[in-house]
Amino acid sequence: MRISVIGTGYVGLVTGVCLATKGHQVICIDKQLKIVKKINRMEAPIYEPGLEELLRNVITKGTLVATTDLKSAVMNTDISIISVGTPFRDGKIDLRYIESAAQEIGNVLKEKNSYHVICVKSTVIPTTTDTLVKSILEDASGKKAGEFGLAMNPEFLREGKAVQDFMYPDRIVIGAYDKESFESMKNVYKDFFDAPILKVNLRTAEMIKYTANALLATLISYSNEVAVICEKVGKIDVKEVLEGVTLDKRFNPRVNNQLIYPGMVSYLKAGCGFGGSCFPKDVQALLAFSKELGYFPSMIQATLAINYAQPYRLIERLEEILDTLENTKIAVLGLSFKPETDDIRESPSLVIIKELLAKKAKVIGVDPIAIENTKKKFPQNELLHYSTDYKHALQEADAAILVTAWSDFTKISPQEVKKLMKIPILIDGRRVFDKSSFEAAGVQYIGVGLAEYL
Ligand code: NAD
Numbered sequence: 245m246r247i248s249v250i251g252t253g254y255v256g257l258v259t260g261v262c263l264a265t266k267g268h269q270v271i272c273i274d275k276q277l278k279i280v281k282k283i284n285r286m287e288a289p290i291y292e293p294g295l296e297e298l299l300r301n302v303i304t305k306g307t308l309v310a311t312t313d314l315k316s317a318v319m320n321t322d323i324s325i326i327s328v329g330t331p332f333r334d335g336k337i338d339l340r341y342i343e344s345a346a347q348e349i350g351n352v353l354k355e356k357n358s359y360h361v362i363c364v365k366s367t368v369i370p371t372t373t374d375t376l377v378k379s380i381l382e383d384a385s386g387k388k389a390g391e392f393g394l395a396m397n398p399e400f401l402r403e404g405k406a407v408q409d410f411m412y413p414d415r416i417v418i419g420a421y422d423k424e425s426f427e428s429m430k431n432v433y434k435d436f437f438d439a440p441i442l443k444v445n446l447r448t449a450e451m452i453k454y455t456a457n458a459l460l461a462t463l464i465s466y467s468n469e470v471a472v473i474c475e476k477v478g479k480i481d482v483k484e485v486l487e488g489v490t491l492d493k494r495f496n497p498r499v500n501n502q503l504i505y506p507g508m509v510s511y512l513k514a515g516c517g518f519g520g521s522c523f524p525k526d527v528q529a530l531l532a533f534s535k536e537l538g539y540f541p542s543m544i545q546a547t548l549a550i551n552y553a554q555p556y557r558l559i560e561r562l563e564e565i566l567d568t569l570e571n572t573k574i575a576v577l578g579l580s581f582k583p584e585t586d587d588i589r590e591s592p593s594l595v596i597i598k599e600l601l602a603k604k605a606k607v608i609g610v611d612p613i614a615i616e617n618t619k620k621k622f623p624q625n626e627l628l629h630y631s632t633d634y635k636h637a638l639q640e641a642d643a644a645i646l647v648t649a650w651s652d653f654t655k656i657s658p659q660e661v662k663k664l665m666k667i668p669i670l671i672d673g674r675r676v677f678d679k680s681s682f683e684a685a686g687v688q689y690i691g692v693g694l695a696e697y698l
Contacts, residue, residue: 246321251328264302271317283310318352332525350384361393393425398453404584419449463511465550471514471693482693514693516592516673517554519581555595569605575641578648580614643669658685
């Protein structure tokens with residue numbers, strides 16, 4: 245099929261590259277010329293494992309091209325997949341990019357004679373596609389929905405595993421306005437037939453995405469809430485508690501007593517809290533939307549409140565040890581919101597850096613690939629330095645906080661920490677280190693959800 249993908253960020257570029265890899269003819273459209281130029285030069289503008297290699301293949305084969313020219317792309321394709329950003333701004337979801345993409349596509353549809361399907365892939369609040377997007381398209385094109393197709397196909401990929409998730413989806417949700425729209429979208433995914441296709445209406449597709457993200461975020465906040473209780477009691481390790489809970493087959497189905505997939509265990513983990521470009525904004529948008537409807541969703545509110553507090557708890561624990569953070573130097577290990585991505589949007593590291601600086605500590609931010617993005621938020625100065633070299637950071641620091649579980653960091657040995665740091669103090673914000681071996685090596689180890697002091 246001939247497919248336009250509008251917006252080539254984390255979702256759009258992966259979508260375009262993967263669909264082209266599956267044999268579709270794809271045109272990627274972005275407003276930002278520098279992104280378009282990079283893609284055509286076969287350079288991925290974002291870091292995502294495996295993406296650049298696939299990008300090189302599809303550009304070389306001629307199955308993918310990038311442009312800023314939305315009109316010619318829509319004219320020469322059968323489907324437009326909208327994957328522009330939907331940030332949370334001023335207390336609600338900001339749909340301005342969706343509106344302008346729909347407006348631009350609608351203007352082209354006015355002149356286009358053949359059938360075209362518009363599919364919203366961006367995460368949008370329920371009713372967006374069947375009210376806002378539909379009416380913008382109808383007004384701009386002078387045609388009625390049905391004369392053009394309309395679909396909502398939420399994306400479930402995880403940054404850091406985006407290519408793998410797109411190529412091997414757990415399910416494909418297709419919200420469709422009518423049968424023709426559904427059939428066209430089914431064809432887009434005809435080579436992904438291992439995955440179940442769920443056919444629903446437009447607003448159900450939108451709600452599935454929010455429900456999935458809110459549930460995963462709630463599991464994380466639930467784990468962090470339990471972690472606080474464990475810390476208050478003392479001598480209870482939240483990691484053991486959650487392991488004891490999640491070995492239940494209802495959480496982790498097994499065949500012949502072997503785990504077939506590490507189900508909910510991945511999200512029932514205590515840590516620094518969730519970040520990224522999706523969970524925080526999507527949960528906030530769902531909360532705001534629900535309130536608009538006259539219902540206050542207290543569980544969703546609690547998920548956010550717990551998450552907001554979590555990074556500050558790490559600082560509090562550090563203060564308990566150092567008494568004051570003033571004039572100390574703290575190594576923040578990990579800046580991206582999770583490993584294998586350069587995305588720092590809503591990363592707990594940002595809250596931690598800001599709070600450390602507010603408490604007059606000096607900070608060394610360490611990350612293999614997210615330093616440039618972090619510098620845009622917090623430029624380097626006499627109090628804040630960056631390094632890709634954790635060894636250098638540990639040598640300089642009075643304490644280290646592990647924020648992102650990059651494999652470079654999780655491999656750090658207790659002996660290394662002991663050797664490099666003057667007074668070895670390690671806050672394990674992701675519970676990836678073995679407490680007893682670090683303590684045996686003479687490192688003061690503090691783990692989220694584990695306190696010995698009572
Ligand atoms: P992003 O900010 O990385 O990329 C959006 C891109 O759209 C930008 O490059 C921007 O220049 C471009 N754009 C905006 N308006 C445009 C227009 N009118 N024409 C052409 N290009 C335009 O966003 P993202 O992280 O890829 O997220 C996109 C959507 O997918 C959001 O709704 C998000 O919630 C959802 N989503 C994201 C993820 C994720 O992990 N990032 C996962 C699932 C769903």
